Amino acid sequence: MASTDHGVTSTTRAHIEARTLRQDRWWLQPLTTFVVFSSFVVYATVRAFMGRDYYASPYLSPFYSPCLGDCVEGASDFGQPFGWFPLSAALIILVFPLGFRMTCYYYRKSYYRAFWLSPPACGVAEPHQAYSGETRFPLVLQNVHRWFWYAAVLVGLVLTYDVLLAFRPMPAEYAVGDGETSGVHMGLGTLLMIANVAFIWLYTLSCHSCRHIVGGRLRHFSKHPVRYRLWTWVSRLNESHGRWAWYSLFSVALVDLYVLLLATGTIQDLRFF
Template sequence: MATGTDPRPGTAAPGGVLHPARAAIGARHLRRDRWWLAPAGTAAGLLAFVVYSTWRAFANGDYYAAPYVSPFYSPCVAHNCVPMKGGADWDLVGSWWSLSPALLILIFPLGFRLTCYYYRKAYYRGFWASPPACAVAEPHARYSGETRFPLILQNLHRYFFYFAVIVAGILSYDAVLAFRDADGHWGHMGLGTLVLLANIALIWAYTLSCHSCRHIVGGRLRNFSKHPVRYRMWGLVSRLNARHMQLAWASLVSVAAADFYVYLVASGAFDDPRFF
């Protein structure tokens, strides 16, 4: 127990003198490194993807070059979809939809990424400066977290995860169909096949590394020893989860690259090399 004058900040010493709680520093922070580079780079990367994906989503063209289909347009569920040989083109919404078919599908992977824990941190810091960086004060006077509309909708992340798994399954089907030629014959492989395979591998890695997936696999278990299978699955997801940020960026780049490759082939700007 302290005796005499108590030097702890924020405590009153005998005689009623209150020690200051913290040093009187006028600067917002004392960081001297280029702390703004990380959030600025994140914002630039996300903005570039938003611009590109918006252009491609509204383009409504050059998204199918047999046997390749852009991941932005699969599954194609509108009446105005380009006919695909065996691809995931299902007329589920009727002829009333006249806009790009991509707008009906991108809401699910987009919702999954927007509500992702890592992406929330990324665009909160990059676009809203909430907070700008570690040890840098937040410029906003009020902070309510994710308890109010619209940020309370971030809690829909788990439900978007279920839809993301379905979309990833369909894109896996598209990658298998890429082992055909333009006439639908099996046993062929081109550069586009490798592009779609790499993309779906990264999409699955990112999807399974999700925090919600980790909780679904191993959450609410009182004793892992009684659930050895789920424990092994939880361990695998946990290892992926440790690379969630890297997988988020890698899969974001790969899905844009896959779409751009299909665009080049479909528009005639590039001939797909066939290996066999």
């Protein structure tokens, strides 16, 4: 006979047959999370393995930045040290931002509830009879989140550099009209990349690990006024960490989709000057 000393079926808990006594649509939030997050995973996976249509000068898809593999001309601003890599260049870099998001404290709550039903909502019994937390494989790997945060900062710096490059004049083959354009380029793609990098930084800097890095392990804040100011600022950002997580997820996909449509000739960049 299976043990009943775990979770809501424990002998020390009240015996209630119903899965939950909640009368609201508690299932709506985990279902929405499941659909949206699954859609992003499918889209990102397809785009990562495509290995093409990720660059439309001067725009580079964030899925392929920095482009370190065998990339199309103009897409590699840091060289191609992994030019020998036989698969898509996106697979070289995506492991870092993906690892940062998958181990994120907010995303853990989201996919624990939406995918593993552990539990699906507050006051709703989970189907699992045992709970080991994040002390065993594979969930123990969540503890590397802080190291992925350092990698996410580097990725954020590279994406910021991409925004600066998005102001470059377009080459003749991409320009509307004859010859190479002059002056500063500003198009709809530039604005989308600016918004994306802003959300990326808000998400990265509002991270719980960032909050601990700037203000953790201190006995007296009064002796560290600079770190205290940083800690209070990050703490305010941290209150909306979940919001920045979703906004940055949507903005990354939107910029990639825009670059895809430009690269395939489906649309033309709306240029302001």
